[in-house]
Amino acid sequence: xxxxKVDYSVYLVTDSTPAxxxxxxxxxxxxxxxxxxxxxxxYRDKHSPRDHVVATARKLHQxxxxxxxxxxxxxxxxxxxxxxxxGVHIGQDDMAFEEAKRLLGEGKIIGITAxxxxxxxxxxxxxxxxxxxxxxxxxSTKKDTKSIIGxxxxxxxxxxxxxxxxxxxxxVCIGGVNASNARDVMRQTVSPRKxxxxxxxxxxxxxxxxxxxxxxxxxxxxxxxxxxxxILSIARKGPLSHNMxxxxxxxxxANVALAIxxxxxxxxxxxxxxxxxxxxxxxxxxxxxxxxxxxxxYVQALQAYNAxxxxxxxxxxxxxxxxxxxxxxxxxxxxxxxTLIKGNEGELQTLHGVSVTQHGVDSTSTLSLxxxxxxxxxLARTHAAVVLLTGKTDIVSDGTRTLRVDxxxxxxxxxxxxGCTLGTTVSAALAAHGHxxxxxxxxxxxxxxxxxxEMAAARSEVRGPGTFVPAFLDExxxxxxxxxxxxxxxxxxxxxxxxxxxxx
Numbered sequence: 001x002x003x004x005k006v007d008y009s010v011y012l013v014t015d016s017t018p019a020x021x022x023x024x025x026x027x028x029x030x031x032x033x034x035x036x037x038x039x040x041x042x043y044r045d046k047h048s049p050r051d052h053v054v055a056t057a058r059k060l061h062q063x064x065x066x067x068x069x070x071x072x073x074x075x076x077x078x079x080x081x082x083x084x085x086x087g088v089h090i091g092q093d094d095m096a097f098e099e100a101k102r103l104l105g106e107g108k109i110i111g112i113t114a115x116x117x118x119x120x121x122x123x124x125x126x127x128x129x130x131x132x133x134x135x136x137x138x139x140s141t142k143k144d145t146k147s148i149i150g151x152x153x154x155x156x157x158x159x160x161x162x163x164x165x166x167x168x169x170x171x172v173c174i175g176g177v178n179a180s181n182a183r184d185v186m187r188q189t190v191s192p193r194k195x196x197x198x199x200x201x202x203x204x205x206x207x208x209x210x211x212x213x214x215x216x217x218x219x220x221x222x223x224x225x226x227x228x229x230x231i232l233s234i235a236r237k238g239p240l241s242h243n244m245x246x247x248x249x250x251x252x253x254a255n256v257a258l259a260i261x262x263x264x265x266x267x268x269x270x271x272x273x274x275x276x277x278x279x280x281x282x283x284x285x286x287x288x289x290x291x292x293x294x295x296x297x298y299v300q301a302l303q304a305y306n307a308x309x310x311x312x313x314x315x316x317x318x319x320x321x322x323x324x325x326x327x328x329x330x331x332x333x334x335x336x337x338x339t340l341i342k343g344n345e346g347e348l349q350t351l352h353g354v355s356v357t358q359h360g361v362d363s364t365s366t367l368s369l370x371x372x373x374x375x376x377x378x379l380a381r382t383h384a385a386v387v388l389l390t391g392k393t394d395i396v397s398d399g400t401r402t403l404r405v406d407x408x409x410x411x412x413x414x415x416x417x418x419g420c421t422l423g424t425t426v427s428a429a430l431a432a433h434g435h436x437x438x439x440x441x442x443x444x445x446x447x448x449x450x451x452x453x454e455m456a457a458a459r460s461e462v463r464g465p466g467t468f469v470p471a472f473l474d475e476x477x478x479x480x481x482x483x484x485x486x487x488x489x490x491x492x493x494x495x496x497x498x499x500x501x502x503x504x
Contacts (some may be wrong), residue, residue, distance in 0.1 A: 036215030120435030137176025240281025407450025
């Protein structure tokens, strides 16, 4: 039995020493960090008696289980086997990998520390579940550091892993990583061949006055740093973006798809869907024009893509405008599963069962940012989908992680179909990267779209909506081309932050 799929984005390593933990309660710190978005927890205690380690491990494991987050124990393989947690992390001077695997049994996570190419390749060949690479920067939490390898050292290890066929092995970096440098560390390792899956942090969360806020800040930095990986994946794969949309935006949507490196097809006849779904792309169901025949086509195409296990984007345009549209929304939601649901405030409120009267497809904002975040989070949980709530600030949520994207320009609102073409952009990102992390794919597509708008609006030749459109297409293309050439300067404009979602 293989180890479970794990999100390594924000990896918490605990430290119970007074210098780091102070007088805080470790269990409380871990729970707060999980509430903030920590995705995996490692309990590290090299000095306490075994009975204390066992008791603390049991307590922490009960907490992580509430959040469905893997719990690992550092070094104490016997304790991990005794309490039945998800796995262990072992260093170069700890128990041998084969012995740890024998004690734990199949299906457990076994991570290994690697500070050099040789150590990394040996651990990969042994069958490590993931690698903890470092130490990146000098740190007070680990005194037995062999060497400080820096981001360049991390990058060289990743390159060696990829060259030897271990490109799929998950990796995190550790050592002095915090919210201020996490994004830079991950960006400096971006390449078409292999990137970091996350960062491991100790004092940045354990010693924080607000562990939940610290975890959210790091989560936002890590997800933001993964954006280039998605953009490069679109350019490399050229995925199909199958748009079932209205005539008003078909040409614009096709041009946007081509600009970002996707392959567009505007096909509203669902008899083609089963064949198109086999081509490895994604479907956009855009409810811009609702007719009885059109609705039947949407349902058939949705089910064809579901059967092929390919991503589907739902854009419930004007969902609250008429009884016909409200009925169509119910039919579609009951007919299959959507990977991502995209809409403005009014449209998503309608999906959530709130009575909203829309004048056309536009939405007047009445909700606060906190209310929008809760709406997106709740809808994501209800429909087991990523939800993209569009507006001046875009909110993206998968029901667990919720982020805001503050990129874009007011000229987007003066062009017919920009909301629809955002759906096209996100569909390409999902087709290329959705199997890895659909939330990251959605954030990347949204951020790229918004940054391109800002760059286009800043051009000297742009005087209004008419001159904005060609400039916008150019900037989407230029972002894609620059990324492929290794020029990531556009990333400095990306504004992505994790959001705290408060209960009503």
